[in-house]
Amino acid sequence: MPKVGRQASWGLSRFSRSENGTVPFWDGQRLRIGLPLLLALGGILHGRDAFGHVVNVFAVVEGKTIRGEVYFRGGVAAQGAKVEAFDPQQRKLAEATTDEEGKFSLPVRFRCDHRLLAQAGEGHAGQYTVEAAELPDDLPLPDGGADTPRQEPPSPAASPAASDPPAARPGDAQLKQMIEAAVNQQVVPLRRQLDRFENTLRVRDVLGGIGYIFGIMGLLFFFLGRRNRGPRGK
Amino acid sequence: MHLSEAVLSGSIDGKLVLVAGAALAAAGTAVGLRKMDYQRLPQVAVLSSAFFVVSLVQVPGPIAVHLVLSGLLGLILGWAAFPAVLVAITLQAVLWQVGGLTAVGINTVVMALPAVLCYYVFGRAVRVPNQKGVFVAGAAAGATGVVLGILLAAGSLLAAGEGYKVLSGLTVLEHLPVAVIDGLVTGSAVVFLRRVRPELLEAPLLPPAGVEVPGA
Numbered sequence: 210m211p212k213v214g215r216q217a218s219w220g221l222s223r224f225s226r227s228e229n230g231t232v233p234f235w236d237g238q239r240l241r242i243g244l245p246l247l248l249a250l251g252g253i254l255h256g257r258d259a260f261g262h263v264v265n266v267f268a269v270v271e272g273k274t275i276r277g278e279v280y281f282r283g284g285v286a287a288q289g290a291k292v293e294a295f296d297p298q299q300r301k302l303a304e305a306t307t308d309e310e311g312k313f314s315l316p317v318r319f320r321c322d323h324r325l326l327a328q329a330g331e332g333h334a335g336q337y338t339v340e341a342a343e344l345p346d347d348l349p350l351p352d353g354g355a356d357t358p359r360q361e362p363p364s365p366a367a368s369p370a371a372s373d374p375p376a377a378r379p380g381d382a383q384l385k386q387m388i389e390a391a392v393n394q395q396v397v398p399l400r401r402q403l404d405r406f407e408n409t410l411r412v413r414d415v416l417g418g419i420g421y422i423f424g425i426m427g428l429l430f431f432f433l434g435r436r437n438r439g440p441r442g443k
Numbered sequence: 444m445h446l447s448e449a450v451l452s453g454s455i456d457g458k459l460v461l462v463a464g465a466a467l468a469a470a471g472t473a474v475g476l477r478k479m480d481y482q483r484l485p486q487v488a489v490l491s492s493a494f495f496v497v498s499l500v501q502v503p504g505p506i507a508v509h510l511v512l513s514g515l516l517g518l519i520l521g522w523a524a525f526p527a528v529l530v531a532i533t534l535q536a537v538l539w540q541v542g543g544l545t546a547v548g549i550n551t552v553v554m555a556l557p558a559v560l561c562y563y564v565f566g567r568a569v570r571v572p573n574q575k576g577v578f579v580a581g582a583a584a585g586a587t588g589v590v591l592g593i594l595l596a597a598g599s600l601l602a603a604g605e606g607y608k609v610l611s612g613l614t615v616l617e618h619l620p621v622a623v624i625d626g627l628v629t630g631s632a633v634v635f636l637r638r639v640r641p642e643l644l645e646a647p648l649l650p651p652a653g654v655e656v657p658g659a
Binding site: 263326328333334335336410415419422425429430433434 | 481
């Protein structure tokens with residue numbers, strides 16, 4: 210048991226010893242050491258929401274285009290990032306580069322899931338999937354589209370509306386488009402805000418991680434301690 | 444510095460890099476666990492969490508880069524840097540979506556291998572009895588850790604056939620300010636440790652310059 214007690218006062222004795230000695234706590238020496246550490250701490254607090262590594266992609270469908278933006282965690286736009294769209298069979302469908310606001314747009318040719326992969330250099334990448342259900346009905350299915358489980362088989366409903374004149378009145382397609390545009394205008398900012406919110410790193414994410422690390426340490430102590438104590442028959 | 448699985452898993456070569464990284468990380472962690480004794484668990488945990496959090500320290504520059512501290516980890520932990528880094532990187536992948544779970548292996552290697560190398564190269568140098576020497580050795584270890592790490596990351600990307608992102612040379616240059624700051628932090632930390640907890644570095648107590656410590 211005394212051994213455990215010594216372990217528990219980890220570092221404290223050493224600190225108090227040097228403080229009780231002739232050295233005042235905040236002399237120049239300590240300041241010189243402490244300042245960089247303080248600066249580092251300041252950096253942590255400052256950079257809390259600016260995790261540069263994580264590349265986020267956000268995209269919405271507008272007609273037959275996917276418009277989106279690429280940004281680093283914290284909201285800084287990723288300029289000149291390469292964005293590629295892949296179908297579920299990993300074939301490349303389109304490619305674009307982001308502008309100085311981190312925005313890009315890609316043409317949509319097929320009605321299938323579009324996996325968008327954005328690369329912002331140095332192995333940093335993010336992805337986002339635009340699901341087939343979000344895309345307009347009148348797009349052709351990709352060849353080999355039977356492999357994609359998400360798609361319903363081609364049916365009259367999936368064929369272009371114009372080829373079915375008796376059912377659709379002339380104004381319908383236009384009206385639908387207008388409604389879609391209006392809804393998009395209202396919903397897209399909300400989705401963007403939600404996306405940003407989801408991708409913000411919060412204090413609890415940091416503290417949670419530290420907690421896990423010490424939890425793992427505690428578990429190891431428990432198991433190793435039991436093993437160490439075992440032979441002594443305690 | 445974290446490599447992303449989204450980039451690496453795209454090609455066969457990239458997948459090989461992921462697998463090789465996982466194998467190396469497993470081997471390094473096994474060695475680390477074998478060499479780590481029970482008494483050093485708290486140190487490993489403290490440095491693991493320091494490494495976990497220090498990724499948040501942004502160094503301003505053309506692209507966002509952050510401190511790594513692998514030099515400091517190596518100097519204090521030696522081979523035990525591997526399990527420490529592995530745990531921290533796994534948690535970063537799970538909690539912060541950095542890199543991705545399949546890239547944990549290669550990322551561990553990229554940041555823990557330089558730590559172990561720093562331990563062998565600078566471990567002796569930080570045990571010298573004068574403060575300037577300790578600081579310089581620590582700073583060199585910190586900077587070396589960053590540079591080796593970025594070279595490993597660049598090498599992995601090259602091996603995965605994603606070389607065009609590296610060949611610009613920008614990646615390495617961008618990390619020079621990080622190397623400098625990491626060096627300053629590591630140097631200061633090592634000097635501080637020599638003052639208050641020298642046994643962490645397996646070295647004798649370093650008295651503050653010009654001060655006689657009774658009994659030292």
